[in-house]
Amino acid sequence: MSASVTCTSLSFTWPDGTPVFDGLDVTFGPGRTGLVGVNGSGKSTLLKLIAGRLVPADGTVRVAGEVGHLPQNVTLDTRLRVDEALGVSARRAALHAIEAGDAAEEHFEALGDDWDVEERALATLGELGLAHVGLDRTVGELSGGESVLLRLAALLLRRPDVLLLDEPTNNLDLYARRRLYAAVRSWPGVLIVVSHDRELLDLVDQIADLHAGEVTRYGGNFSAYEEALAAEQEAAERVVRAAEADVRKQRRELADAHVKLARRKRYGQKMWDNKREPKIVMGARKRAAQESAGKHRIVQEERLAEARERLDEAAEAVRDDEEIRVDLPYTAVPPGRSVLTLRDVRLAHGACVAGGLDLHGPERVALIGRNGAGKTTLLRTVAGELSPVSGEVRAHVPLRFLPQRLDVLDGELSVAENVARFAPDATRNRIRARLARFLFRGARADRKAATLSGGERFRATLAALMLAEPAPQLLMLDEPTNNLDMASVRQLTSALESYEGALIVASHDLPFLESIGVTRWLLLDGELRETGPEQLGQALGGGSREGHDPATGVLPWREGAA
Incomplete structure (x- = not known):
């Protein structure tokens, strides 16, 4: 049975009541899928649900095969040795004991048939540009980017059937990104990647667009997706313009209906006042005129309501991210x-x-x-x-400093309370007004910082620093x-x-x-x-700068150039 991921009627809500998914149905099969969507749409949450790190409120997640998950924020115990982070320390220790002449049975049981465990671990580190790290150093000696690659190396050693990557190029230098691109290109199973990196997303086979709690698929890489989405939006905007014209037409016809009704009322009243015909005849004509005009008005009102409904439906198809x-x-x-x-x-x-x-x-x-x-x-x-x-x-x-780890905020405080810490003299209304420009309007400003997505946390941190005086x-x-x-x-x-x-x-x-x-x-x-930018390739371990190949997604650096 080939590896796959199936989400059925999936629902999830954060503890503060913020809904993320409500009845989501989506399936991921073999191949590379880029999962895209605006910040806060639920991309990281979906990966965590698939990985089993979160439990859905309703619905099911079925995964055929083993799952490997590289989260957006990599946290490793700084005291761990590299071989421990890779998950090979026990087998490596057993191998060294056997090589030293200790033939205890537990060593052979721990090692199993993995006699080349050390060579495979070193080779995997080398593939990701970490050959200089070795297996005996501690995680605390590595940079943030090296920690990301180390977690990826651990996943590559496990060779899971389903690989989930959440913003894997974060903190990676240009050289390390090339290594990651090569690993993605050669991945044989199911791969779902969330990223803002165009080069990486141009390596995938399809795009899954997460928008308004639903997933829409587009064949091809990110560049093909952008073209398809632009064509869709252009068509949707044409439909909106036609619907708006229809609404204006129905409004004019409704106004005409009101004018006709008013004229008939005035004519009937004039005939009544002049008493040119018997009362019973004039009354019947007045009622008939009013009923006719009233029916016409009701018809026009119904047509206007239908036109507005068509406009609303058309407007929903237009992105307003x-x-x-x-x-x-x-x-x-x-x-x-x-x-x-x-x-x-x-x-x-x-x-x-x-x-x-x-x-x-x-x-x-x-x-x-x-x-x-x-x-x-x-x-x-x-x-x-x-x-x-x-x-x-x-x-x-x-000066103000926006740190890489976005650890400026207190996770237990709301967004508004965090901003108030940096601007103690600012009024509540001023803080709310500032946050609205960073898309934290109304109840969003009252969300705890710990519940924010990566992009939302960035916005909240930037708002706090910019409002500070x-x-x-x-x-x-x-x-x-x-x-x-x-x-x-x-x-x-x-x-x-x-x-x-x-x-x-x-x-x-x-x-x-x-x-x-x-x-x-x-x-x-x-x-x-x-x-200067022209020397970056050689300085960062690559070569001279050239135009990248969109078919392969290779970074604009040529291997081995002088």
């Missing part, structure tokens, strides 16, 4: 003003800024580097969360696109285009960096140094 609307405060910095000074800085984990670095005016800096190079450490040091081992770090303007003239973002759907990434890009302060963005999302108008590229690779 809410997007993040970031309203950054006025934060202009004059071109010559000093914003940030770094002098001979050595960071907590070894990286350094030799000599000095000065940031002036509204510069836009892209901070790039391999996983574990120290980009987050540098941002946290500038933000004052970490102290440098040596050197000087001085910010000359108010004074407004930032230096804004630092650490992997800001990790938890955003593509519509929200576009909206964030648009918002940052209007931001007039200095900007430092650490990201592996090259298209996003290019879209926000980066003026300086800084590479952190042991030392912080100036670079």
Whole structure:
């Protein structure tokens, strides 16, 4: 029996009463499926239901085969050794004991037939670019991106029949993403991936669009899906325009009916007043005229109601996906003003800024580097969360830092209460008004932060930082696109285009960096140094930059280029 996932009449509601699914029916068979939808539509929740991490309120989830799940937020015990995280420590220990001459029966039972367990584990790490990690290091020594790849390596070693990936490119550098793309391309079973990464979604065989609690399938990759959806929306908008024209026509005809009824009433009253005919005749004519006009009016009212119903049905087919609307405060910095000074800085984990670095005016800096190079450490040091081992770090303007892990919010407080923590002097109405621009309207603002999706948590965190006073003239973002759907990434890009302060963005999302108008590229690779987009391939372990192949989804770097 081939692997598959079947959800029947699936319903799920969060403990605070927020509904997610109500009678969802969907099936996933062999092949690669990209699961897409706006933030908060339930993509991660559906994967957790399939993986058994959540229990549905009603309905069933049937999975034929073993399930492997890579969640959006990877959390590993930092004390674990790599072989423990991979799930091979017991077999590896048994193998080493046997090789050392210990022929105890329990060692052979623990090892079974897996005599090449160590070689397979090392080979899998090598396939994902983690050959340098080894099996004896601890998880705490790895970067966030390396932790994601380690979890993926554990899944690849298990070879589950159904693989669920939730935003797997989060925290991965460009080199690591290539490794992930290769693993996805070669996956033989059922694969369901949630991602905002176009390159990854262009590797799938079909798209499952989760919208308004229902799943619609589209054959082909994400690019084909966008074309099909655009054609659907264009047709739906034409239907809406026709329905609107019909409503206007029916309104005019109803107004005409009211005019005719009023005229007949006036004529009947005039005939009555003049008493030109017997009362019984005039009364009969008056009643007949009123009944005729009344029936005409009722018919027109019914036609108008039907036209409005057709308009409502047509409008439902048109997407009105809410997007993040970031309203950054006025934060202009004059071109010559000093914003940030770094002098001979050595960071907590070894990286350094030799000599000095000065940031002036509204510069836009892209901070790039391999996983574990120290980009987050540098941002946290500038933000004052970490102290440098040596050197000087001085910010000359108010700054805000949006961290990668979005751990700014208190999960037990509501969204509105979290924002109030950062703006204790702001009125309740001002907080609510600000949150509405971040799509937290009404009861949504009262949801606990712990129940938010990744994208919703990003919006809430950004709202809290932007409402805090004074407004930032230096804004630092650490992997800001990790938890955003593509519509929200576009909206964030648009918002940052209007931001007039200095900007430092650490990201592996090259298209996003290019879209926000980066003026300086800084590479952190042991030392912080100036670079340019044309040198990124070689610097990050790839090659020269070229146009990517949409058929394969390969990143725009050529292996082995000089």
